Amino acid sequence: MLNTCLLLLLGFLPGEAESLTAEELVSRHLHAIGGEKQWAAIETMKITGGYESFSNSHPFTIYRKRPDLYRFEHFMIEFDVVCAYDGEKAWWINPMMGEAGQKPGPIFEPQNKITVRESVFDNVLFGYKEKGHSIKLLGLEKLEGEPHYKLEVSIKDGPVETWHINAETFLRTLVITDGYEYGRKASMDVFYGDYRKVNGVMMPFYIEQEWHTRHRVFEIEKIEVNVPVDDKLFVMATE
Amino acid sequence: MKTALVTVCLLMGSMVLAQDAWPQYRGPHRNGVSNTKNILKSWPESGPKQLWKVSIGTGFSSISVMDGMVYTMFADGEREYLGSFDEKTGKENWRLDVGALFKDSFGDGPRSGPVLDGDMVFGLGSNGELHAANRKTGKEIWKLSFPESLNGKVARWGYSSTPLVDGDRIIVETGGVDKRGISALDKKTGKVLWSAYNGETGYASPIVINFKGQKQYVFVTTKQAEPNRAPPQELAGFSTDGKLLWSKPIPGFTVAMPILVDSDKIFVSASNDDGCRLFQLKETDGKYDIEELWASRNMKNHFNSSVVYKGHVFGFSNATLTCLNLETGEKVWTKRGLGKGSLVLVEDRFMVLSDKGRLLMIEASIDGFNQINAWQALEGKSWTEPTVADGKLFLRNLQEMSCIDLRKS
Numbered sequence: 001m002l003n004t005c006l007l008l009l010l011g012f013l014p015g016e017a018e019s020l021t022a023e024e025l026v027s028r029h030l031h032a033i034g035g036e037k038q039w040a041a042i043e044t045m046k047i048t049g050g051y052e053s054f055s056n057s058h059p060f061t062i063y064r065k066r067p068d069l070y071r072f073e074h075f076m077i078e079f080d081v082v083c084a085y086d087g088e089k090a091w092w093i094n095p096m097m098g099e100a101g102q103k104p105g106p107i108f109e110p111q112n113k114i115t116v117r118e119s120v121f122d123n124v125l126f127g128y129k130e131k132g133h134s135i136k137l138l139g140l141e142k143l144e145g146e147p148h149y150k151l152e153v154s155i156k157d158g159p160v161e162t163w164h165i166n167a168e169t170f171l172r173t174l175v176i177t178d179g180y181e182y183g184r185k186a187s188m189d190v191f192y193g194d195y196r197k198v199n200g201v202m203m204p205f206y207i208e209q210e211w212h213t214r215h216r217v218f219e220i221e222k223i224e225v226n227v228p229v230d231d232k233l234f235v236m237a238t239e
Numbered sequence: 240m241k242t243a244l245v246t247v248c249l250l251m252g253s254m255v256l257a258q259d260a261w262p263q264y265r266g267p268h269r270n271g272v273s274n275t276k277n278i279l280k281s282w283p284e285s286g287p288k289q290l291w292k293v294s295i296g297t298g299f300s301s302i303s304v305m306d307g308m309v310y311t312m313f314a315d316g317e318r319e320y321l322g323s324f325d326e327k328t329g330k331e332n333w334r335l336d337v338g339a340l341f342k343d344s345f346g347d348g349p350r351s352g353p354v355l356d357g358d359m360v361f362g363l364g365s366n367g368e369l370h371a372a373n374r375k376t377g378k379e380i381w382k383l384s385f386p387e388s389l390n391g392k393v394a395r396w397g398y399s400s401t402p403l404v405d406g407d408r409i410i411v412e413t414g415g416v417d418k419r420g421i422s423a424l425d426k427k428t429g430k431v432l433w434s435a436y437n438g439e440t441g442y443a444s445p446i447v448i449n450f451k452g453q454k455q456y457v458f459v460t461t462k463q464a465e466p467n468r469a470p471p472q473e474l475a476g477f478s479t480d481g482k483l484l485w486s487k488p489i490p491g492f493t494v495a496m497p498i499l500v501d502s503d504k505i506f507v508s509a510s511n512d513d514g515c516r517l518f519q520l521k522e523t524d525g526k527y528d529i530e531e532l533w534a535s536r537n538m539k540n541h542f543n544s545s546v547v548y549k550g551h552v553f554g555f556s557n558a559t560l561t562c563l564n565l566e567t568g569e570k571v572w573t574k575r576g577l578g579k580g581s582l583v584l585v586e587d588r589f590m591v592l593s594d595k596g597r598l599l600m601i602e603a604s605i606d607g608f609n610q611i612n613a614w615q616a617l618e619g620k621s622w623t624e625p626t627v628a629d630g631k632l633f634l635r636n637l638q639e640m641s642c643i644d645l646r647k648s
Contacts, residue, residue: 054620055578055595055619144574210558212511213510
């Protein structure tokens with residue numbers, strides 16, 4: 001009853017979406033993206049497509065491997081850039097940072113938080129309690145004309161995010177989280193779209209990020225799962 | 240009759256301009272609204288009628304149009320130019336060297352837009368050379384280097400602000416820190432009439448307002464920055480003789496132009512999380528005050544400005560086309576997918592150009608995003624705001640300029 005009243009107060013419109021508890025919403029969402037079993041069957045990913053920055057699009061490749069190993073290769077302005085996480089530290093090769101950035105080096109605090117967050121292989125809501133995260137249902141509102149549940153997701157030792165989950169598909173449309181611009185925190189909007197089924201799980205093939213004055217778009221062409229991915233890709237070279 | 244109408248010159252504000260001209264960045268009133276009437280309400284499925292497309296050279300400069308001639312600035316080799324082109328064919332009439340090429344990894348070339356006034360045209364190169372020329376012949380009348388004559392400092396992204404012509408003078412951000420941040424010049428000679436304000440070079444272009452009978456020049460001024468910090472800025476009003484009448488610090492960093500709303504309010508938008516603000520200007524016994532009515536993160540104009548229409552602000556909040564209630568600052572509707580685009584208003588339509596050259600005609604409506612047409616007009620980075628004059632739409636990307644017929648046949 002309390003939940004129903006809360007939803008009504010927060011903009012719930014009868015007939016547009018079901019009245020759900022936060023737990024039920026999370027359960028629906030995790031089911032919509034394929035469920036824990038299907039996700040657990042994926043060990044590696046190779047994601048390729050176009051990455052747009054400063055109104056120019058260039059090819060990119062992301063490698064993922066359990067547990068939370070990550071490498072993002074892309075081109076920005078006039079440089080090849082690599083951002084990676086080896087399981088302990090985020091590092092990059094980023095010539096935009098000057099001469100020092102031409103060699104592999106650790107990403108400075110707190111800019112490194114972006115790469116650490118991107119490295120997380122699974123949806124953070126799988127076993128979120130055990131991981132120390134918490135959730136709160138904020139209500140229901142329209143986003144770009146469609147009803148969405150708003151879910152606050154407090155990441156342990158991380159940001160408090162607001163997830164907008166489509167009330168029909170139970171897939172994420174928008175996550176508002178923390179971004180960083182040369183070390184300064186800035187609210188970041190991450191939009192997800194063009195969901196397609198890959199190896200039994202739903203993945204967004206369109207990801208758009210906005211923060212500060214920045215705008216980045218991933219237009220994914222191919223997601224390959226369980227392909228061989230060499231561990232060396234994630235290790236920061238020392239020479 | 241039509242020719243007679245077009246050639247009738249009116250005094251709009253204090254500029255001498257033809258009736259359906261687009262004499263400067265953001266149009267006749269520097270607010271993104273065209274005077275053109277009787278445009279197409281939609282175009283065929285195959286796209287609008289493109290009259291011409293020409294390669295002109297790199298630059299972000301806007302396009303100005305008057306009396307059958309089109310003006311913009313561009314780079315060729317290691318130099319920047321102010322150029323005139325035939326409105327019917329796009330053929331180059333003349334070009335005038337306006338200084339050394341400004342190089343930048345985001346795109347080389349001029350940023351500021353040409354300003355047309357009577358028989359004259361003014362063009363500010365990225366390295367701070369302001370040139371005045373005969374509009375028909377391109378013959379130089381005078382030039383003034385802000386770095387050399389006014390201790391101006393070239394900003395990180397180059398001189399970008401578009402000068403303002405007001406009567407016999409030209410008002411411009413000169414960027415000299417020792418009380419030569421802004422200046423008034425004699426438009427006929429280039430002589431400095433006055434300079435004021437300890438400011439560095441910013442990027443926003445000034446507007447002229449008339450508040451309670453007093454003409455004022457409104458600038459987003461920029462001050463010297465601390466290391467690794469965005470420079471502090473103020474919204475400031477100056478009298479016609481250069482006295483600072485009022486100023487208000489504004490957070491964030493503003494590139495977009497201030498917009499006058501009604502006769503006493505000014506809308507400004509920073510490019511970052513600080514968002515936008517609506518201020519109200521007040522005056523009591525000759526003393527000015529400016530009060531913030533509201534602030535909102537719902538509009539964050541980056542390098543292109545918004546348009547005010549029917550009590551709402553339409554513009555790109557970073558990369559999201561957004562309609563905002565001007566009374567409250569609340570978001571009314573949004574549309575993604577157009578990148579860091581730009582828009583101008585013509586009659587009841589917005590001409591929207593995406594940051595990669597997709598042209599949309601949308602209904603100017605507060606009820607929602609209603610796309611009438613879409614067409615790939617240009618390829619690649621297209622950060623320059625559209626121009627609408629004489630029933631035609633003028634677009635450019637970093638390299639090319641095109642003209643599209645919007646007239647009803």
